[in-house]
Amino acid sequence: MSQTPASGRAGERSTWTGWLRAHTLDAIPPEHLLPDTQPAYVASWIYVFGVLALTAFVVVCVSGLVIALKGPTWWQVSSRGHFVNSLHLWSVELFFFFMVVHLWGKFFMAAWRGRRALTWMTGAVTFLASIGTAFTGYLVQQNFDSQWISTQAKDGINATGIGAFWNVLDFGQMLLWHVALLPLAVSVLIVLHILLVRTSGVVPPIGVDLDGRVEGAAAKEAAP
Amino acid sequence: MTAGRVDPAAGDWRGPRRPYDLVKEFIVALVAVSLLTVVLALLFSSPNEKGVTLEQWAQKAPNDFIATTVSELAGTSTSASYGPPYNHSSTGQQIGPLHLQKWAGVRIPVDPARDFVISPLRTMTADAAVQAAVRRYEAAPAAQQDQWAGAYADALSKAPEGDPAQVAAGDYGPVPAMASGLLGLAQSGALDSQLVNAGTGFYQADYTKPLLFLADGGYLADLAQAQHLSGNQWGMMNETGNFPGQPWLWLYTFWYQVRPFSTSTNADALVWGLMMLLSLALVLVPFIPGVRSIPRRLPLYRLVWRSYYREHGAPRR
């Protein structure tokens, strides 16, 4: 990345460790990672939805961890467990709501401009992985919903051939995917996504160049 | 976005900046979302409709249970005629020339007649009549077995309410005795653990067999219908009760409501194929000509950046 102020660290590259440090600092300079100013155009409620999705995901993970501490049958037999399950469900609904508003917002802003396509792509893959995570969550509830959803969903998944390896009727397999593999995948994707956002900076408005000039309105602006 | 030209949005912003506290934003959002979650959970709780047991099915809908048992023997139930990944009785669905279901192979072997009916019956060692029926069934050639089971299935479907007690007389061999034997086993609750246990020994985590058997019957589907959970009721995105389910599946479940999918025997394969393509398209939006230019044509971005445009002038259309 040519933009980085940290590119003068080449001298540190005589050891592997130095090479790694220099590369990390070049790719993610601290002042990009946690800046305390933003471009003037970052001034709309739509920018909050990325952070809202992120915090909802934190609440999803924390409530899920509490359920995991006690094991899969706890919430079925304890009213306190049932409440934690409700927290888990509602944080998931919020997570998806925020994520979908965020997705449409980024679409209408064409936020993939300026070499930010990878940001969009990691976001979209996160969305798909989240759907898989939520789906396996429904399968491991050990109640009527799980029975119905798994027996209905098997046909579609079997029709793709995936069902031969990923058996939605196998509670053990689905439980491990739901509590370990998929949340890990989503977490890694979110970290990548946010690192990408921070390293390339927030995309400028449509029709505005990097000096802040509005194309077509430039003459008018220069006048006073 | 014009391809080939240097992207004007690539690089560091050199224009005006404003103070912005990311950490404070995160903490405030975390507190707000946590509180909102607690409020929603207190207000609306969460659904937890108890699961159906085979015992409950056999007690509440014995006729449906008997008919399902016979269909397993006759090879006409959903799982007995399923194909991969469970057995070879059909080739499964396909997407045009792609026989993905068949290519993946039979990796979760299930033989419904044996696994759901005959093996459990064999464990009823104290019941001499049932054991005799099983021995007679197993000694008969396959064609004879099919004929007995087929004839009894027919007769059951013609009897009032499918009641085995009102079936017309006929040559059904040992099949009626086997079916009522399994009904008794299920009503006692023993079948529930037996089907899970098949093959896995002491510890159990795989419910493939009991779920397939349960889904072959009409009881589970009737309960789901009553909870508006069927496929033709947009069921995939619903939940029991009045809870929001998985509304993000609206597009997936939408396709099942319209032609050609709603009438196709390959609907699952086609809808999944289509959704995979659309998901890929979502990931690749920045590269799809036409789609990636939609945002410029709509005025919504002017709303997002209205304060900037107000101060610095709005771009030409």
Ligand code: HEM
């Ligand atoms: C778990 C889900 C997600 C989380 C936690 C998340 C988080 C964030 C955050 C915190 C930002 C920066 C602030 C903002 O502009 O809102 C951001 C930016 C962005 N997100 Fe996401 N996101 C998620 C899903 C998605 C999805 C599904 C998409 C689109 C398919 C997407 C596309 C983008 C893009 C293109 C940007 C760059 C925005 C810019 O440069 O102005 N994100 N995301």
